[in-house]
Amino acid sequence: MRLPGVLLVDDEEEIRRSTAQSLQLAGFDVREFGAAETALDYITPGFGGVVVSDIRMPGMDGMTLLARIRDIDPDVPVILVTGHGDVQLAVRAMREGAYDFLEKPFAGQHLSDVVARAIDRRSLVLENRLLRAAAGHPDDLETRLPGRSPAMIDLRYRLRAVAGTETDILIVGETGVGKEVVARALHDISGRADRPFVAINCAALPANLIESELFGHEAGAFPGALRPRYGKFEHARGGTVLLDEIGSMPLDLQARLLRVIQERVIVRLGSNEPIPLDVRFIATSKVELEDEVAADRFRADLLYRLNVVTLRVPPLAARLEDVPILFLQLVREAAGRYRRPMVDVPAHVLEGIGRRGWPGNVRELRNAADRYVLGLGAESLDNEESSERLADRVARFERSVISGALQAHNGALKPVYETLGISRKTLYEKMQRYALDKRDHG
Numbered sequence: 545m546r547l548p549g550v551l552l553v554d555d556e557e558e559i560r561r562s563t564a565q566s567l568q569l570a571g572f573d574v575r576e577f578g579a580a581e582t583a584l585d586y587i588t589p590g591f592g593g594v595v596v597s598d599i600r601m602p603g604m605d606g607m608t609l610l611a612r613i614r615d616i617d618p619d620v621p622v623i624l625v626t627g628h629g630d631v632q633l634a635v636r637a638m639r640e641g642a643y644d645f646l647e648k649p650f651a652g653q654h655l656s657d658v659v660a661r662a663i664d665r666r667s668l669v670l671e672n673r674l675l676r677a678a679a680g681h682p683d684d685l686e687t688r689l690p691g692r693s694p695a696m697i698d699l700r701y702r703l704r705a706v707a708g709t710e711t712d713i714l715i716v717g718e719t720g721v722g723k724e725v726v727a728r729a730l731h732d733i734s735g736r737a738d739r740p741f742v743a744i745n746c747a748a749l750p751a752n753l754i755e756s757e758l759f760g761h762e763a764g765a766f767p768g769a770l771r772p773r774y775g776k777f778e779h780a781r782g783g784t785v786l787l788d789e790i791g792s793m794p795l796d797l798q799a800r801l802l803r804v805i806q807e808r809v810i811v812r813l814g815s816n817e818p819i820p821l822d823v824r825f826i827a828t829s830k831v832e833l834e835d836e837v838a839a840d841r842f843r844a845d846l847l848y849r850l851n852v853v854t855l856r857v858p859p860l861a862a863r864l865e866d867v868p869i870l871f872l873q874l875v876r877e878a879a880g881r882y883r884r885p886m887v888d889v890p891a892h893v894l895e896g897i898g899r900r901g902w903p904g905n906v907r908e909l910r911n912a913a914d915r916y917v918l919g920l921g922a923e924s925l926d927n928e929e930s931s932e933r934l935a936d937r938v939a940r941f942e943r944s945v946i947s948g949a950l951q952a953h954n955g956a957l958k959p960v961y962e963t964l965g966i967s968r969k970t971l972y973e974k975m976q977r978y979a980l981d982k983r984d985h986g
């Protein structure tokens with residue numbers, strides 16, 4: 545097996561030959577140079593190998609070579625070889641950024657070990673660079689929200705259109721579709737990008753602390769309030785507040801929030817003084833808030849303030865064509881996170897993945913990507929049979945039944961939910977989940 549390149553620089557031909565041989569025996573692809581100047585021609589910013597060079601040479605010496613290489617790409621590993629007992633020089637070399645140094649005479653095995661480590665390190669650096677490049681510019685929506693399905697193209701278009709405006713926004717979608725990711729992307733491409741993004745999980749707010757958490761308090765507002773404290777709203781000034789799971793917010797708090805949204809002022813606990821609040825609100829919900837209003841769990845007036853612009857993030861089941869590209873991106877991210885090399889995902893695995901239903905949406909897909917990168921359960925993705933799990937088959941069957949019924953009734957909903965024995969709401973949910981549109985069946 546040929547491993548990636550080692551550029552070996554030494555003016556003494558005999559030593560160079562024998563060093564090259566021992567590296568070649570260890571499987572490395574070695575290129576020899578009698579002078580540092582010529583080796584330098586091979587160094588480019590993305591150079592994939594490592595350099596082993598003697599320090600003391602006529603013409604350009606090893607230390608100068610090191611400095612020149614670092615000018616081109618500071619992360620190329622350079623291993624310098626010093627004479628016996630040349631400790632001072634070795635120390636200087638390390639201080640100036642050499643990857644390692646070897647003292648003559650050295651064992652071939654020792655050199656191979658150092659070179660192997662240096663090459664691993666170089667691959668990691670280059671992979672991370674690729675990952676960073678792939679993560680793209682923060683305003684590169686297509687990298688952050690990948691997908692070529694019409695639904696995703698439309699979502700990105702709408703995001704760009706509303707980002708520059710000041711309207712509050714409601715983001716609706718099933719659990720795990722990436723509502724928070726969309727909210728952050730929206731903040732990052734908005735004029736508020738360099739101001740804070742403060743996420744508040746409305747489902748997890750501790751009832752007794754809610755008010756001071758959100759609105760802050762003055763000193764002495766309640767026992768234990770020794771100093772005045774900013775609430776989350778004030779922390780977000782100039783930026784964006786994400787109200788995650790707004791449907792779970794208690795009704796009394798909804799009333800206070802409505803006032804904040806309408807009047808753009810907050811009043812800290814223990815104070816009467818309104819403080820102007822410049823934030824944009826983005827709320828998310830996995831339930832249809834209209835249904836919550838109908839069930840008296842959500843204030844209609846708050847809904848009308850929030851849903852001026854509603855963005856819907858489609859479930860994965862409605863955009864299965866996006867699954868392979870998303871999976872590849874998640875695998876890349878996972879490889880970066882776990883500091884693993886990027887693994888290849890064979891086409892048949894991608895196809896299998898694209899046939900599943902993914903009821904847990906991107907969150908479930910992300911877990912699958914993590915497991916894939918870690919080598920856990922990759923075989924379950926590999927296996928044709930299990931890639932058509934029962935849940936997925938049921939989902940496909942369900943979709944075809946509903947689609948057939950819509951067809952039979954020319955897109956009229958009432959006869960469909962009545963004959964199928966489900967509620968209107970359930971039918972709506974399933975149509976959204978399976979991307980069925982009654983207009984396509986009329």
Ligand SMILES: Nc1ncnc2c1ncn2[C@@H]1O[C@H](COP(=O)(O)OP(=O)(O)OP(=O)(O)O)[C@@H](O)[C@H]1O
Pocket residue numbers: 688689690717718719720721722723724725726828830874906907910
């Ligand atoms: N486009 C994407 N690219 C990469 N990761 C994503 C993407 N969309 C979602 N994710 C990941 O999927 C997981 C779920 O995303 P997120 O928390 O935004 O979903 P959500 O819709 O807000 O879910 P919930 O309603 O359950 O809170 C997160 O780990 C997130 O990082």
